[in-house]
Amino acid sequence: MTFSLMDRMLPAPMNGGFRMDDWWVWCGSVVRGEDSRFHLFASRFPKWLPMHPGWLLRSEIVRASSDTPEGPYTYEETVFPARGAEYWDGLSTHNPHIIRYGNKFLLYYMGTTHPFAEPKPGDTVDEGDYRVIAARANKRVGLAVADSVYGPWSRLDAPILPTRPGKFDSFLTSNPAPHIREDGSVLLIYKARKYESNGHGQMTLGVAEASGIEGPYRVIHDSPLFPPEQFHIEDPFIWHTAEGYRMIAKDMDGHLCGEKHGGILAVSDDGTDWRLAESLKSYSRLVRWEDGTEQWMGSFERPFLLFQDGVPTHLFAAVADGSGGFRNAENTWNMVIPLRTTN
Numbered sequence: 067m068t069f070s071l072m073d074r075m076l077p078a079p080m081n082g083g084f085r086m087d088d089w090w091v092w093c094g095s096v097v098r099g100e101d102s103r104f105h106l107f108a109s110r111f112p113k114w115l116p117m118h119p120g121w122l123l124r125s126e127i128v129r130a131s132s133d134t135p136e137g138p139y140t141y142e143e144t145v146f147p148a149r150g151a152e153y154w155d156g157l158s159t160h161n162p163h164i165i166r167y168g169n170k171f172l173l174y175y176m177g178t179t180h181p182f183a184e185p186k187p188g189d190t191v192d193e194g195d196y197r198v199i200a201a202r203a204n205k206r207v208g209l210a211v212a213d214s215v216y217g218p219w220s221r222l223d224a225p226i227l228p229t230r231p232g233k234f235d236s237f238l239t240s241n242p243a244p245h246i247r248e249d250g251s252v253l254l255i256y257k258a259r260k261y262e263s264n265g266h267g268q269m270t271l272g273v274a275e276a277s278g279i280e281g282p283y284r285v286i287h288d289s290p291l292f293p294p295e296q297f298h299i300e301d302p303f304i305w306h307t308a309e310g311y312r313m314i315a316k317d318m319d320g321h322l323c324g325e326k327h328g329g330i331l332a333v334s335d336d337g338t339d340w341r342l343a344e345s346l347k348s349y350s351r352l353v354r355w356e357d358g359t360e361q362w363m364g365s366f367e368r369p370f371l372l373f374q375d376g377v378p379t380h381l382f383a384a385v386a387d388g389s390g391g392f393r394n395a396e397n398t399w400n401m402v403i404p405l406r407t408t409n
Contacts, residue, residue: 071348074405077356084130084139085399090117092384094400095370097164099215106130106139107162114187117392122201125160135380171212174242178204205238226283237266243302252276253337255302268294311337314348323347364388
C-alpha cells in the first residue's frame with residue numbers, strides 16, 4: 067500500500083508548535099517522555115545574527131514541552147549550550163533528532179566548532195566569514211544518550227560519523243535520520259558533502275549502520291544513495307512499515323516533485339538501496355490553517371513524523387514566513403500538522 071502523507075494532512079492549529087521571541091527557531095523533533103508529556107527538541111540562535119549562516123556559529127539545542135502533540139510548546143531548558151571550541155561540537159549544535167528506545171533517550175544531532183572569536187551583536191556575518199567557512203567544514207554527526215527526557219545527557223567524545231577522505235562525505239556530515247531496528251541495530255541516513263578543490267560539492271545522502279546504539283557506525287555504500295547530478299535533496303526522515311522503509315525529504319530545486327522545497331517520498335526494501343515512490347510528492351509548502359485560510363510558507367523544512375502506537379499522527383516542520391527562503395524571513399518557528407490516522 068502506498069503511503070500518502072498529503073492525503074492525511076488535517077488543518078494546522080493556529081497557535082500550535084514552538085516559537086520564541088528574539089530567537090530563530092529551527093529543526094524540531096518530538097518524543098513522549100516518561101511523564102507522558104510531549105517534548106520537542108529544536109535548535110535556536112539569537113536574532114541579532116542573520117538566520118543563515120548564523121546557525122553555524124551560535125545554534126544550541128533546546129527542549130520545550132506540551133501536554134498535547136499540537137502544543138503550543140513551552141521552552142524548558144537549553145540541552146546543549148556551547149561548551150568550548152576545543153570540543154568537536156563545542157560552539158554550535160543543530161539538527162536534533164530524538165528517539166526513545168526502551169529505557170533510553172537518544173539524541174542524534176550535528177555539531178561543529180572553529181578556533182576563532184565568537185561573533186557579537188553588531189558583527190557582520192555572511193557566507194564569506196572565516197568563522198562560517200571553518201564551522202561549515204567542521205560539521206559532524208553526533209549522539210547523546212540519557213535515561214530521562216530531562217537528562218542528564220552523555221555526549222559521546224567523538225562524532226559517530228567522521229568524514230572520509232576521498233569519498234562523497236569527505237567535507238562534512240550532518241542532518242542525521244536514524245531508525246532503530248527491532249534487533250537494536252541502527253540504520254542512519256545522513257547528509258554529506260565532498261571536498262572539491264578548496265570548496266565543497268553538492269549535498270548528497272549517505273547510509274550507515276551500527277550493530278548497537280553507540281556504534282561504531284559504518285558507512286554502507288561508498289557512493290551516495292542517489293546520483294547528485296539528478297537528485298538535489300536534503301532533510302531526510304525515515305521509518306519502517308510492513309512493506310519496507312520509507313523516506314520523506316526536501317526537494318531543493320523542485321525538479322522531482324514539481325515544487326521547490328516541496329517534499330518527495332522514496333522507498334526501500336532493505337533501507338540501503340532507495341528509489342522514488344510512484345506517488346512521489348509527500349508534502350507542500352502550502353499550509354491549510356484551522357481557520358480555513360491557506361498560506362505559502364517561505365520555508366518548510368526538516369520534516370519529522372511523530373508516531374504513536376506505530377501510526378504517524380503529526381507532521382512537524384521548521385518553517386519561515388516571508389516571500390521565500392529563510393534568507394527572506396522575519397520569523398521562523400516549528401509548526402505541527404495533525405494527520406488523519408485512518409484510511
